[in-house]
Amino acid sequence: MTVVSIIIPVRNGQQWINNCLKSIADQSILNSETDIEIVAYNDGSIDETENLLKQWQCYFKERRIELILTGSTTSRGVGAAKNGAVSMSKGEFLCFQDIDDVMHPDRIQLQLLAAQSNHNAIVGCNICRVPEDSTPRLVRWANNLTDEQLKLQIYTANGPTLLMPTWFCHRSVFEKVGSFDESGKGTPEDLIFFYSHLDLGGDLIKVNKKLLIYTYHEGAATFSVKREMIWQIQLERLQKLVLPNWKTFTIWNAGKAGRRLVRALDQEHSKKVVAFCDVDEKKIGTTVELYCPVKKSVLISLPVINFSDAKPPLLICVKLDMTNGIFEQNLKSMNLSEGLDYILFN
Structure with a gap:
């Protein structure tokens, strides 16, 4: 039996939890030979996140799906939250999901097929953006990259050519890199991981279907990342390679x-x-x-x-x-x- 672990970092996610977890409950793959587990890391939330997660834990338990709750009383940052969730998971495959985003019903099924074909790849997908016109240039760029450009256009302001909220991979991909950077707020932990993956000979695959609704809002973690730090990391790699x-x-x-x-x-x-x-x-x-x-x-x-x-x-x-x-x-x-x-x- 193949097990997929859905990795969810959460900080003050009460506004998004119901839609996110409902989209997981509606996955088409739940009727197949694949098991899923959900691991949510509560990164020092001070709203109703913990109570809502416990309610969903009961909901999934009735359906024989394990929702593992872990976390810290103070915020450690997105990188540490992802690492903490992965450390509590047991799946052969990892599906990264942000709490403010929503999965298409076929996301896990289609990305799992792609990841099974290449255990050395990060698998992404196309996105829908909500609100629809919030970042049109980002959406056009991400959704129209060719297979070759996934490894070529890695020095743009957009960051990884596979947007982090769409990542899916075999567990060995994570283990080879080791972990996400835990420096905390302002650090592009996804870009650092992405470059390490490529430098270790990792592959990139994109499922050319819109399998994730990627939500734009002012409180999104991506807005805490400093553009100057991204630029410096990219410049360092450019001069090295x-x-x-x-x-x-x-x-x-x-x-x-x-x-x-x-x-x-x-x-x-x-x-x-x-x-x-x-x-x-x-x-x-x-x-x-x-x-x-x-x-x-x-x-x-x-x-x-x-x-x-x-x-x-x-x-x-x-x-x-x-x-x-x-x-x-x-x-x-x-x-x-x-x-x-x-x-x-x-």
């Missing part, structure tokens, strides 16, 4: 984002930058001088060229889906290969 393979490169974006990146590069890799490229006619043909405030001198001086004259490889610091398709058309016109000729760092 990508830039050492490039003898020279051009940065697409002579504006604020491109200049910031050059200033942040270590000395070894900043010397490899040969130019900025751009589409802004006011910038093309000029020279950008970046100053070092500590030495009070020019750090680097770079020409700005038309994007069409740029030679690969390119490090692209332009956000996707922001120019009504113009940037994407320009990039496509160059007939470059993503991952080989260019990397998106935005």
Whole structure:
């Protein structure tokens, strides 16, 4: 008998518990040869979370489904809550579920099939966003990534190409990485785990069906994550694994984002930058001088060229889906290969 453990970190989740757990109770796989257990980690909630979870524990017990309740009296953070729930679970497969999200009835069935085919993969899925128009660019990006792009577009502001609330995997995936980072509020524990998984040779699979309703609200844990920390983690990995393979490169974006990146590069890799490229006619043909405030001198001086004259490889610091398709058309016109000729760092 295959056992799937549903891992749920909860902090002050009274508003979401009923919808979330009802969606688990409605899973189509409950009538099959697969058993599920639910492990909820109460991360120091001060609302009615504990009482509601105990009510659902009785509900599931009547249906011969185990809901294991664990937790801490004070908040330890999302990473610690996930680790705590996993440590209390016994399933061969792990299904990560945020308390403010809702599963499609076929989520576990379809993701389990994908995970059974590859025990070395994190399995994600497409999403529906509620409210529908809250983050349209994120939804379009996440739902339209190709299989190849799952491993290529890993340096964007969106974080992991498989959104954390959709993760499903064989237990060995978690055990190989070891655990989620427990630094607490503000730390992108999902991105750190995601990179570790890839660095250990892990695979990525996406079920191209909308199997999760991903809820947007101001209290979501994702809003506590510091964008600056994500950027620094991505930059560190880029300089460790990508830039050492490039003898020279051009940065697409002579504006604020491109200049910031050059200033942040270590000395070894900043010397490899040969130019900025751009589409802004006011910038093309000029020279950008970046100053070092500590030495009070020019750090680097770079020409700005038309994007069409740029030679690969390119490090692209332009956000996707922001120019009504113009940037994407320009990039496509160059007939470059993503991952080989260019990397998106935005």
